[in-house]
Amino acid sequence: MDANPVLFQGAPPSLSAKYEGSFAYLTIRDRLPTILTKVIDTIHRNKNKFFEEYGEEGVQAEKRAISFLSKLRNELQTDKRVLPLTDGQEDAETWNSYLQYQQSHQGELSPVSWFSSPWLYVECYMYRRIQEALWLNPPVNEFDVFWEGKSQSFLDSTAAITALCTHMELVRRGLTHSSDSHTLDQLFKLLQVSLWGNKCDLSISAGQENSQKGSPLDSLDSLRAFVLVNHSKQVWSVLAAARGDGQGQRSPGRVDIVLDNAGFELVTDLVLADFLIAAGLATEIRFHGKSFPWFVSDVTARDFEWTILQTSAANHKWMSACGVQWKRYLKEGVWSYHDHAFWTLPHDFGDMASSAPDLYASLRSARLLLFKGDLNYRKLVGDRDWPHTTPFHLALRGFHPAPLCSLRTLKANVQVGLEAGQGEELSTATSTWMTSGSYGVIQFCSSDREQ
Numbered sequence: 156m157d158a159n160p161v162l163f164q165g166a167p168p169s170l171s172a173k174y175e176g177s178f179a180y181l182t183i184r185d186r187l188p189t190i191l192t193k194v195i196d197t198i199h200r201n202k203n204k205f206f207e208e209y210g211e212e213g214v215q216a217e218k219r220a221i222s223f224l225s226k227l228r229n230e231l232q233t234d235k236r237v238l239p240l241t242d243g244q245e246d247a248e249t250w251n252s253y254l255q256y257q258q259s260h261q262g263e264l265s266p267v268s269w270f271s272s273p274w275l276y277v278e279c280y281m282y283r284r285i286q287e288a289l290w291l292n293p294p295v296n297e298f299d300v301f302w303e304g305k306s307q308s309f310l311d312s313t314a315a316i317t318a319l320c321t322h323m324e325l326v327r328r329g330l331t332h333s334s335d336s337h338t339l340d341q342l343f344k345l346l347q348v349s350l351w352g353n354k355c356d357l358s359i360s361a362g363q364e365n366s367q368k369g370s371p372l373d374s375l376d377s378l379r380a381f382v383l384v385n386h387s388k389q390v391w392s393v394l395a396a397a398r399g400d401g402q403g404q405r406s407p408g409r410v411d412i413v414l415d416n417a418g419f420e421l422v423t424d425l426v427l428a429d430f431l432i433a434a435g436l437a438t439e440i441r442f443h444g445k446s447f448p449w450f451v452s453d454v455t456a457r458d459f460e461w462t463i464l465q466t467s468a469a470n471h472k473w474m475s476a477c478g479v480q481w482k483r484y485l486k487e488g489v490w491s492y493h494d495h496a497f498w499t500l501p502h503d504f505g506d507m508a509s510s511a512p513d514l515y516a517s518l519r520s521a522r523l524l525l526f527k528g529d530l531n532y533r534k535l536v537g538d539r540d541w542p543h544t545t546p547f548h549l550a551l552r553g554f555h556p557a558p559l560c561s562l563r564t565l566k567a568n569v570q571v572g573l574e575a576g577q578g579e580e581l582s583t584a585t586s587t588w589m590t591s592g593s594y595g596v597i598q599f600c601s602s603d604r605e606q
């Protein structure tokens with residue numbers, strides 16, 4: 156994979172902690188050390204488990220991993236240079252080439268350090284260094300330091316998940332004689348449920364409990380005003396057109412969902428994906444997750460499989476019915492799970508065509524791409540300090556593999572595609588509108604850049 160990002164002329168500067176007091180600065184100064192401390196505590200709390208499983212070797216490995224992570228936390232808190240990776244994993248060379256590129260871009264007078272470099276780069280780098288601490292210390296190398304938080308978030312959301320699965324089973328029964336307007340209405344509802352599922356992110360809460368309590372369907376009306384951009388109609392147009400009118404040769408196509416968080420958010424995405432198939436709006440769904448634990452609550456293959464198993468084995472009949480259906484989709488190949496290395500590299504999506512041409516080519520054959528969450532949004536627009544009225548397709552900087560839609564709650568201070576004055580109005584109403592997670596967008600861009 157070519158590490159060197161494509162330089163996009165005319166893009167504004169990257170968000171960075173070099174701007175004291177910025178959200179990036181506060182994230183790196185406060186939240187990332189808190190996350191690292193929780194990771195260290197989690198490893199320490201599992202010391203007996205490591206001893207039971209691996210004997211003294213496990214205890215020694217636990218000590219070494221903690222020492223690695225304590226050193227990492229000190230590097231971060233004292234703004235040391237970003238260091239090359241030493242674990243020799245497949246992606247290490249790409250990460251180290253990216254570091255060299257970043258250093259050449261910043262110049263020798265400004266060493267690449269935590270507070271001097273682009274926020275997106277150093278935050279992704281921190282999660283890769285956490286993995287390095289595990290991978291360098293077998294036999295604890297397979298331990299998922301975020302597993303407890305992710306699985307607990309699912310268990311704490313059981314009531315909401317049950318309500319959502321019950322809704323899906325009722326909808327499924329009504330689909331055989333459903334009018335287009337009813338199907339459209341359901342699609343709009345489930346796009347919003349998937350959007351708001353993104354509030355349940357353990358990175359923004361620095362690992363604090365962040366599950367869904369009430370039924371997600373009950374709050375859609377009260378949350379409508381918080382959707383700043385709503386392109387649900389464009390999503391319907393792409394999918395309904397592909398479905399054809401029954402006479403045409405068109406056929407529904409494949410929808411790719413670039414996942415974000417495990418727990419409740421993943422269930423909202425599985426229900427949306429189930430609906431797309433059941434309503435005949437898609438014939439195949441590809442899910443894209445992370446190949447190792449990432450940003451505290453992002454989905455890995457283990458989380459994906461566990462969530463479907465838990466749902467299918469639930470003692471609530473509609474929750475179990477959904478889980479059984481989802482297992483069937485996977486068995487039949489209607490659904491599939493993928494975890495390309497690109498999603499856990501430091502590159503933003505403007506670099507995908509050059510850095511991961513195989514992945515870019517694969518996404519091009521989708522009818523629609525759904526990108527979940529804030530980090531994916533930041534990577535779509537390059538985590539640049541864009542004016543809020545910048546057209547979405549411009550901020551994508553050439554990333555146009557297929558029609559795409561971002562379902563994102565705002566947890567970082569970057570947002571494009573707003574109307575003139577909309578950002579100023581929001582800032583007057585509440586200064587934290589870009590970072591609290593209270594606002595969201597359903598933001599679409601067609602692949603032929605008409606938007």
Ligand SMILES: O=P(O)(O)OC[C@@]1(O)O[C@H](CO)[C@@H](O)[C@@H]1O
Binds near residue numbers: 182358567
């Ligand atoms: O991608 P998600 O899970 O929606 O959110 C992840 C994230 O919002 O967590 C941090 C909160 O500031 C950001 O660094 C990052 O973008």
Ligand SMILES: [Mn+2]
Binds near residue numbers: 356416453530
């Ligand atoms: Mn996430």
